[in-house]
Amino acid sequence: MEANTFDDPRITAVGLLFEVHAGLAARFAAQLEEHGLSSVEFEVLTRLTRSPENQLRMTDLAAQTSLSTSGVTRVVDRMERDGLITRRACPSDRRSSYAVVTPAGLRRLDESLPGHLQLIEDWFTGQLDPAALDALLDGLRRIRDAVHPCATAGSRSAAPGEIPAECAEDEVEPPAAGGQPRR
Amino acid sequence: MEANTFDDPRITAVGLLFEVHAGLAARFAAQLEEHGLSSVEFEVLTRLTRSPENQLRMTDLAAQTSLSTSGVTRVVDRMERDGLITRRACPSDRRSSYAVVTPAGLRRLDESLPGHLQLIEDWFTGQLDPAALDALLDGLRRIRDAVHPCATAGSRSAAPGEIPAECAEDEVEPPAAGGQPRR
DNA sequence: CAGCAACTATAGCCTTGGCAATATTCCTGG
DNA sequence: CCAGGAATATTGCCAAGGCTATAGTTGCTG
Numbered sequence: 001m002e003a004n005t006f007d008d009p010r011i012t013a014v015g016l017l018f019e020v021h022a023g024l025a026a027r028f029a030a031q032l033e034e035h036g037l038s039s040v041e042f043e044v045l046t047r048l049t050r051s052p053e054n055q056l057r058m059t060d061l062a063a064q065t066s067l068s069t070s071g072v073t074r075v076v077d078r079m080e081r082d083g084l085i086t087r088r089a090c091p092s093d094r095r096s097s098y099a100v101v102t103p104a105g106l107r108r109l110d111e112s113l114p115g116h117l118q119l120i121e122d123w124f125t126g127q128l129d130p131a132a133l134d135a136l137l138d139g140l141r142r143i144r145d146a147v148h149p150c151a152t153a154g155s156r157s158a159a160p161g162e163i164p165a166e167c168a169e170d171e172v173e174p175p176a177a178g179g180q181p182r183r
Numbered sequence: 184m185e186a187n188t189f190d191d192p193r194i195t196a197v198g199l200l201f202e203v204h205a206g207l208a209a210r211f212a213a214q215l216e217e218h219g220l221s222s223v224e225f226e227v228l229t230r231l232t233r234s235p236e237n238q239l240r241m242t243d244l245a246a247q248t249s250l251s252t253s254g255v256t257r258v259v260d261r262m263e264r265d266g267l268i269t270r271r272a273c274p275s276d277r278r279s280s281y282a283v284v285t286p287a288g289l290r291r292l293d294e295s296l297p298g299h300l301q302l303i304e305d306w307f308t309g310q311l312d313p314a315a316l317d318a319l320l321d322g323l324r325r326i327r328d329a330v331h332p333c334a335t336a337g338s339r340s341a342a343p344g345e346i347p348a349e350c351a352e353d354e355v356e357p358p359a360a361g362g363q364p365r366r
Numbered sequence: 367c368a369g370c371a372a373c374t375a376t377a378g379c380c381t382t383g384g385c386a387a388t389a390t391t392c393c394t395g396g
Numbered sequence: 397c398c399a400g401g402a403a404t405a406t407t408g409c410c411a412a413g414g415c416t417a418t419a420g421t422t423g424c425t426g
Contacts, residue, residue, distance in 0.1 A: 005296055005300075006229060006232075006233050008300060009308070010300055010303040010304055010307070010308050011300070011303070013303070013307060013308050013316070013320055014207065014303050014307060016320060016324060016327055017200075017203065017204060017207070017307075017323060018204065018208075019327050019330075020200065020323050020326050020327050020330060021200060021201065022249065023330030023331065024197065024200070024330060025201075027330070038382095040382090040383095046189060049189075050189050057404085058404075058405060058406095059403085059404065059405080066205060067383075067384090068383075068384055068385080069404075069405070069406085070383075070385080070386095070405085070406070070407080071382080071383050071384070072405090073405065073406055073407085074382075074383070075382090075383090077406095093391075093403090093404080094390075094391055094392085094404095095391045095392070095403065095404040095405070096391095096403090096404060097404085097405070113188055117191060117193055117194070120193040120194070120196070120197055121193055123326070123330050124193070124196060124197060124200075124326055124330075125192070125193050125196055127325055127326050127329045128322055128326070132318070132321065132322050132325070133196070133322065135315070135318035135319065135322060136319055136322030136323070137196055137199060138315070139311055139315050139316065139318060140199045140203050140319070141199060142310055142315070143203050143306070143307055143310050143311070144199055144202050144203050146306055146310045147203060147206035147207060147210070147306045147307075148206065221412095223412085223413095240374085241374075241375060241376095242373085242374065242375080250414090251413075251415080252374075252375070252376085253375085253376070253377080253413075253414070253415080253416090254412080254413050254414070255375090256375065256376055256377085257376095257412075257413070258412090260376095261412095276373090276374085276421075276422075277374095277421060278373065278374040278420070278421045278422070279373090279374060279375080279421095280374085280375070
């Protein structure tokens with residue numbers, strides 16, 4: 001076989017990252033499904049429960065998830081129908097409404113969390129010794145800071161009102177030579 | 184605020200990985216769209232062009248992508264309509280048919296590849312010095328070998344999908360204590 | 367050789383979720 | 397005050413893709 005473009009180490013690197021993501025996402029989805037939750041619903045519940053009073057305005061919820069505002073409307077529709085969350089009118093702004101976790105939603109989330117954490121440990125963090133894990137996370141962090149998905153899946157305890165919202169309207173330019181003078 | 188479960192370092196680690204994936208996938212999709220390709224179509228083209236005679240049976244194509252067989256049928260429908268690939272009857276088995284890249288499809292892929300590689304370098308591999316990149320890839324590789332998404336035999340890029348593709352019928356058990364004696 | 371199970375591609379139906387349009391509500395400048 | 401623009405949630409419409417049923421093949425096995 002001739003060594004075509006796809007043997008490029010860059011392609012390999014991305015492929016690796018995407019494979020790991022796909023593998024983990026699939027396992028998470030399977031485990032959550034056992035508890036009657038989709039990945040999106042799980043994300044919604046986590047975002048809400050880590051917010052003050054277990055509630056968020058629809059727009060803010062959209063900004064913190066991978067969904068558009070209309071997408072959020074629909075997920076909330078479904079979850080409200082299933083009794084996991086409720087809508088509550090915002091007293092200060094009649095345009096807005098809050099999505100708020102119900103006790104049932106909280107219970108559902110609590111049920112699924114131990115298994116979720118176990119899964120992460122089994123297939124991800126537990127696969128590496130502490131040093132290697134740190135190195136991996138450092139690398140990811142560096143790239144994350146560059147690629148800056150701002151609103152996506154979170155990892156911080158986020159002070160209230162710390163919502164990233166849209167990074168900026170315009171395109172984020174690649175950090176030139178990056179943080180590292182490779183070669 | 185009480186430190187709730189979501190401050191768990193395991194959650195943070197996964198969040199980081201997913202953020203990076205989302206950020207890169209979004210940029211890839213945007214760049215590919217400039218060349219008239221979706222992420223899925225790009226993946227199909229890469230899988231086909233790295234196969235002998237630029238062709239694969241529908242089933243094999245499905246196994247190598249994040250798609251089900253019916254999903255492949257539909258992507259191939261669209262791409263055939265757009266002239267990027269063609270169906271060809273399999274001479275030895277009348278049940279099967281090949282999807283084969285047309286010259287136009289090849290051209291389209293070639294046009295998009297340089298930008299794709301540049302993007303990877305700008306936002307991923309170029310962000311880290313060689314040592315850090317190696318460490319990152321080693322970690323990912325270790326986890327990939329454990330989580331074992333199997334179907335992604337090689338290592339390709341640009342696939343926001345997240346389907347498991349059953350390696351085997353039975354569940355893959357977590358590698359017990361993993362490769363590493365954590366604790 | 368007949369029958370039956372497995373395989374292959376496809377079509378029907380459904381859910382998910384994005385974009386654009388819309389109705390409210392808020393706010394700011396004149 | 398108020399007119400116009402921005403923000404907010406929702407809905408209509410649409411594309412993508414999964415699951416299941418189906419039709420056509422193949423091959424194995426009694």
